[in-house]
Amino acid sequence: MDVKTGFFYLFSVVLLFSAFRVVTARNPVHAVLFLMLAFSQASAIWLLLNAEFLAITLVLVYLGAVMVLFLFVVMMLDINVDTLRQGFWKNFPLAATLGAVVAFEMTAVLMSGFRLSQAPVAAVAAGSAPVSNSKALGVLLYTEYLMPIQIAAAILLVAMVAAIALTLRQRKDSKAINPSIQVRVRAADRLQVVQMAATQVAPAPAPAAAEENK
The missing domain is CATH 1.20.120.1200 (NADH-ubiquinone/plastoquinone oxidoreductase chain 6, subunit NuoJ)
Structure with missing residues (x-):
């Protein structure tokens, strides 16, 4: 080995x-x-x-x-985790069946072999350096499959812009404050000074309350 x-x-x-x-x-x-x-x-x-x-x-x-x-x-x-595991044994037969099917298919493929006459080898000219598969893949993508690559890039760009737009939408349950409002805040908008007398005479007790005290 x-x-x-x-x-x-x-x-x-x-x-x-x-x-x-x-x-x-x-x-x-x-x-x-x-x-x-x-x-x-x-x-x-x-x-x-x-x-x-x-x-x-x-x-x-x-x-x-x-x-x-x-x-x-x-x-x-x-x-x-405890809540998620409550239905484990309920779904176990279906999961075990699917797992057995996948294991059987993988075993059948591995036991039968891939049946290739010979491994595909990149054509290399005599005396030249070996061809990198990354370079060959890049040349193939940006020459023969250039249009599908551009279409896929445009679709991904639209999806990214849509995700950002959905994330930045205004939510009714959000308690966030606009920063521009915080910058323009003034003390007079939040604090109100009320003129009050320094001392006040206590009111006279009611007649009923005076009799109860006696």
Whole structure:
């Protein structure tokens, strides 16, 4: 067994363990952390398969943005784990059936093999440097698939602007104060001075109250 195979088995074992802990962890924060570990191990396996673009994309997009967002959301939410686990055994038969079907399909694919005559290899001219798959993918995206890339970018831009517009809309239950109003505030608007006498004569007691006191 060479070094590359050893690293593959190491990353695979850690990936399977972290994926199992994502499902079995009781704390949602721990589950998110194990999911981030699983993504990092999958990225390492893609590096071993010479898929640098997919590995870096997984690290930047999922570990750097999506999973960090999930982690902050889970930490800020007050999740009652006991309430979520009340219907566990009720949904367990359906979940176990779906898991068994997925495991059977993956086993069938792995046991039958991928049936490739030979692995696809990029054509390299004699004496030239090896072609990077990241460079080849970039050239392909921005030449043959330039129009779909531009359309996808425009759709994502519209979605981002719409999300910002929905977030910045005025809410009726919000108690936020306009900063411009706070800047222009004056003491006369908040404080009113009332002239009152320094001392006042106590009122005379009522006749009924005087008789009760006697």
